Amino acid sequence: MEPTPLSPSGPDDADLFSVHGRTAVVTGGSRGIGAMIARGLARDGAQVVIASRKADQCRAAAEAINASGVRGHCTATPADLSSPEGCQRLAAWLAEHHHSVDILVNNAGTTWGAPLEAFPTAGWTKVLGTNLIAPFDLTVGILPLLRRAGRADCPARVINIGSVDGINAPLWENYSYSAGKAGLHMLTRHLAKRLAAEHITVNAIAPGPFLTDMLGHVAADQGVETELLARVPLGRCGLAGDIVGAVRFLASRAGAYVTAAVIPLDGGITGCSG
Template identity: 50%
Template sequence: MKVEDLFSVRGRIALVTGGSRGIGEMIARAYVENGARVYISARKAEACDALAKELSQFGECISIPADISTMDGVAHLAAELAKREKRLDILVNNAGASWGASFAEFPESGWDKVMDLNVKSVFFLTQRLLPLLEAAGSPDFYARVINIGSIEGIRTTHLEAYSYAASKAGVNHLTRLMAKFLAPKHIAVNGIAPGYFPSKMTAGISDEDNRETLAGTPLKRMGQPDDMAGIALYLASRASAFVCGAVIPVDGGLATTA
């Protein structure tokens, strides 16, 4: 099989949550530029609409703003997609949030906000979209769910982001559990555990902490859009046809150091 066929997503239908910026934007852009019809969702409608308009210069990109930290938002997004499509080939559960505070001062709100968006929405949005995913999957080509975890759910970080680290460990393991039980429905579930990429989340980290992180990264740099595009295309294409339940670090080796 030719490389361009092996890694192709042309003609596939994808939904990327948290798709208006950061890692979500990197993934959405990769899919659009390689021939998929891509829906992006984010809480802020203006940003979501603006990126969809920009990416539509290169292919098909449609904005469906939604706040999936709530069950109403999850239901809204699933219903809006079902109005437009009869199948969903690729679901990327990327929307996420973080919260930093010392152990003694960490608030309940910082726990619940992060858990609701980072873990709960992954499970229930996939559940609501199950009919569309099942419609897309077949024995020859499984539908794909790609959950965005984090290496902070694998390693012990130097940052006091308790709910974030716990939530991403939850996503990493939820990915394995979903993979086991959705595979019989012709849906392959895998995860990406990113390291440090340019995003609003990493922009909030102090310069000192960023320097410490980069110093501990064997490849000595942050991730770039092409780094995320490559793994996202791989997990959505025939190239990963025999990959199921994997959580793949994309972190320059940082998870090996702590």
Template identity: 50%
Template structure:
């Protein structure tokens, strides 16, 4: 027992939503823990290439441009991976979308867009990559699917957030995680992380008043740091978590404990 419990040597990973924010935090953590290769997927090629340039000094990184809100985009990514790899150890379903509008003005399209990316895309991609994941699994160290949920799917956000489809979609991700965990056991483990407040494009409006001052109001006195996401991501990817499936783990500085 020791550091080998957290060693990702030889593992191949896919991180969707990998062009920025939490996706980059995840990918960096995997590479620093020894992952053999990380595929970054997103619909924005320029962001992907910028992220890959930043990460390549740490290890092998490839990019795939794909819109994972549709079966067509899922097929683009799945076909590329099947042509490159015989097995896939880690799938991080991290691509996400949000929408904010007052209740009276909240459009139907906001439900379609957000659910297509946050829920349908997670299901379709996981199903498409299941043969590669099963090919990587061993009884001692199964392949992993790790979904990005949110504390907004664990507790209602503060009044006035107006991100109705986002909160509902993340709650759905948490239940889908549990459902798939039961379906895939013991071959593939399925867990979710539920991030709180981290610096990203999605939270830029929330942090406009200053990350330090806003973080001071949280139970642990700060917003999340990249290593907080990386640490949990590596744990859920490594042999250290080989007896965990169907879990939704908050990484939120204690916010989910508040009423």
């Protein structure tokens, strides 16, 4: 289904935040924030493709989303985006199965923690490869599909999932993660400037602490969790509705005039710091 074009008098408020009928790709969509995003888009009627490294987990996530009563549909395709070859294979699969892609959510990521003087080169190679290089490679790889979807009044959307750790120095010694996310924020702005004339917007969301498996592993110690939440002016972790709402805004007609933005979704950590 083609998205309804904007009328000269302005959009109908009833579908201003809708992504119904759009084709969306969510990397790292089998768990955590990625699964929240995929479910939220499918619930509104998008045709969602989730990609993640573990094939069984990816298929199980898609089946769970489809069984939850969504208006759209979710398809799983395994993809290891830690290498250029993995990004190329996913881009080729998408080109084979889809004429166009309206929304690309670059969410797949990894992290690495080690003390400063013991932080290994492998911790940089792995994290930057997945968190920074892969979003670039995949975006470039599916540019023909994004170009087919984009129009002046309804551009195609690239949404990069950054991190509050790419804006403020984090609590943990995850040097490559914070540097990579800061790089992703800058890459967002650079791509936005380059692709604006082709009717493709590029934005980033920088989440703070969200209730995911990754956060659970990092903050297993109760004292660390308490310290983490003490930094959040709103006093809680992010919930599924928070990230889905931000993505829906950027992906829908409501966000059609936004590009090159990095939106902190962090309960006030960055805005209230200092």
